[in-house]
Amino acid sequence: xxxxxxxxxxxxxxxxxxxxxxxxxxxxxxxxxxxxxxxxxxxxxxxxxxxxxxxxxxxxxxxxxxxxxxxxxxxxxxxxxxxxxxxxxxxxxxxxxxxxxxxxxxxxxxxxxxxxxxxxxxxxxxxxxxxxxxxxxxxxxxxxxxxxxxxxxxxxxxxxxxxxxxxxxxxxxxxxxxxxxxxxxxxxxxxxxxxxxxxxxxxxxxxxxxxxxxxxxxxxxxxxxxxxxxxxxxxxxxxxxxxxx
Amino acid sequence: xxxxxxxxxxxxxxxxxxxxxxxxxxxxxxxxxxxxxxxxxxxxxxxxxxxxxxxxxxxxxxxxxxxxxxxxxxxxxxxxxxxxxxxxxxxxxxxxxxxxxxxxxxxxxxxxxxxxxxxxxxxxxxxxxxxxxxxxxxxxxxxxxxxxxxxxxxxxxxxxxxxxxxxxxxxxxxxxxxxxxxxxxxxxxxxxxxxxxxxxxxxxxxxxxxxxxxxxxxxxxxxxxxxxxxxxxxxxxxxxxxxxxxxxxxxxxxxxxxxxxxxxxxxxxxxxxxxxxxxxxxxxxxxx
Numbered sequence: 206x207x208x209x210x211x212x213x214x215x216x217x218x219x220x221x222x223x224x225x226x227x228x229x230x231x232x233x234x235x236x237x238x239x240x241x242x243x244x245x246x247x248x249x250x251x252x253x254x255x256x257x258x259x260x261x262x263x264x265x266x267x268x269x270x271x272x273x274x275x276x277x278x279x280x281x282x283x284x285x286x287x288x289x290x291x292x293x294x295x296x297x298x299x300x301x302x303x304x305x306x307x308x309x310x311x312x313x314x315x316x317x318x319x320x321x322x323x324x325x326x327x328x329x330x331x332x333x334x335x336x337x338x339x340x341x342x343x344x345x346x347x348x349x350x351x352x353x354x355x356x357x358x359x360x361x362x363x364x365x366x367x368x369x370x371x372x373x374x375x376x377x378x379x380x381x382x383x384x385x386x387x388x389x390x391x392x393x394x395x396x397x398x399x400x401x402x403x404x405x406x407x408x409x410x411x412x413x414x415x416x417x418x419x420x421x422x423x424x425x426x427x428x429x430x431x432x433x434x435x436x437x438x439x440x441x442x443x444x445x446x447x448x449x450x
Numbered sequence: 451x452x453x454x455x456x457x458x459x460x461x462x463x464x465x466x467x468x469x470x471x472x473x474x475x476x477x478x479x480x481x482x483x484x485x486x487x488x489x490x491x492x493x494x495x496x497x498x499x500x501x502x503x504x505x506x507x508x509x510x511x512x513x514x515x516x517x518x519x520x521x522x523x524x525x526x527x528x529x530x531x532x533x534x535x536x537x538x539x540x541x542x543x544x545x546x547x548x549x550x551x552x553x554x555x556x557x558x559x560x561x562x563x564x565x566x567x568x569x570x571x572x573x574x575x576x577x578x579x580x581x582x583x584x585x586x587x588x589x590x591x592x593x594x595x596x597x598x599x600x601x602x603x604x605x606x607x608x609x610x611x612x613x614x615x616x617x618x619x620x621x622x623x624x625x626x627x628x629x630x631x632x633x634x635x636x637x638x639x640x641x642x643x644x645x646x647x648x649x650x651x652x653x654x655x656x657x658x659x660x661x662x663x664x665x666x667x668x669x670x671x672x673x674x675x676x677x678x679x680x681x682x683x684x685x686x687x688x689x690x691x692x693x694x695x696x697x698x699x700x701x702x703x704x705x706x707x708x709x710x711x712x713x714x715x716x717x718x719x720x721x722x723x724x725x726x727x728x729x730x731x732x733x734x735x736x737x738x
Contacts, residue, residue: 260628287631295629301622304615311615365631 211236211400212369217269219256227252227424234402239395241415242404245444249424250404254371258293259283290323290368299358302347306338309346309357310364325366335360352383369400376407388414412436420444452583456705462590464697465597468690469652470670471677473645479684480621480641486545487552488674489667494555495521495653496662497563500570510572517650525646529639536638559664567661575658593655601690676720682730
């Protein structure tokens with residue numbers, strides 16, 4: 206495994222109206238690595254992935270650096286970060302509901318260079334990865350199920366040639382069987398060369414597929430380690446308010 | 451009463467209404483924005499065309515693109531000024547800013563072009579066509595043909611091209627569109643520039659039907675409002691049909707009842723339609 210980080214942050218701080226929501230000295234995701242970020246509600250997981258892309262539905266104050274392949278992209282607007290190869294699949298609304306699956310998959314970054322370590326999946330390739338989407342290719346996004354939308358969200362990102370993929374809570378609203386399917390697909394994408402930062406509240410599901418796990422609490426890193434190191438770490442249960450996780 | 455003549459009048463008027471409204475339709479459909487300076491932009495388009503022909507000596511066919519270029523510039527500047535409001539979708543402030551812009555345009559136009567009325571004569575508006583009992587001008591024919599071509603082209607672009615797809619993505623969810631690598635600010639600027647060009651084209655074609663004044667614009671905003679809302683917000687096909695329906699309604703109401711109350715009656719119909727079908731007359735609200 207190449208040890209150079211594909212995605213790295215230094216001194217990342219995010220504040221909403223004076224309240225510090227995130228304060229991370231450093232996070233690094235190496236080539237072909239699947240790093241999971243877990244934590245209870247309000248731990249700062251979504252804030253982390255959104256700030257990596259400079260994207261937010263609110264107006265937070267963000268400081269610190271975000272590096273992609275060593276290049277500082279902190280000053281770039283979200284669409285430029287996307288063109289640089291950093292793709293976010295947000296929680297909630299994943300697809301354009303008034304467009305068909307086919308239209309959702311029509312790449313919007315046709316002029317984006319493939320670049321080092323970037324692979325732009327063709328429509329046929331994403332259909333091979335998600336055969337269900339091929340069956341539903343003429344359906345509008347609004348007619349797709351939650352699982353299908355999740356697949357389409359990932360497929361859309363793959364069409365744009367990600368250098369690193371950020372996934373925000375892909376398990377939300379999905380049946381347990383579908384959660385496993387989606388996360389196993391993400392794992393297979395990593396095995397075939399993709400670099401992924403996965404934010405997930407479902408620790409059990411996440412720990413089965415990630416290489417490393419970062420536990421956040423109140424916007425700070427509480428614990429970090431490989432999946433096997435973290436599997437029985439009591440701090441995870443504590444972070445989830447003592448609940449059985 | 452010549453009913454066929456009223457039908458012709460209604461068709462011409464309807465295409466004129468649709469053409470005047472098309473810029474706002476796209477603006478509302480893509481950017482979810484309103485522009486209450488639309489009427490003054492129409493006025494400016496008419497006066498720039500008049501200036502091009504009567505002062506610069508340009509042929510009509512060159513005065514039209516000149517008016518459209520000025521429209522693009524005005525639309526671009528307007529959006530540039532209020533880009534932050536647009537991104538925040540601060541509709542109340544945008545309404546006030548565009549209304550203010552309209553008054554600035556009105557004042558600037560009065561200063562530059564003078565406050566007296568003018569006649570925008572074109573080679574087409576001076577050529578009458580008599581066909582049996584029917585009368586119209588070549589200008590009327592141009593309005594209908596250009597409106598049909600413009601709407602067909604726009605419908606094709608929005609439904610079938612990459613540019614149209616980008617516009618629809620921004621229209622549905624600008625923040626999600628950003629995640630697809632789309633420069634949303636540029637799309638907003640482009641949409642306003644398009645609106646400026648479209649309303650200038652409409653003015654260059656429609657304004658020769660009546661005397662032009664720098665104080666005009668209010669009627670055009672009202673007509674646009676009715677067409678856009680009746681057609682279903684942002685629906686290109688809906689706007690075309692609504693424009694045509696409004697034109698026919700005004701022509702026949704004017705002939706059978708009184709032209710003085712035609713617009714009031716149109717608003718009564720608008721209210722009824724909105725009560726029965728809140729999304730307008732379009733097949734599917736928000737459709738294309």
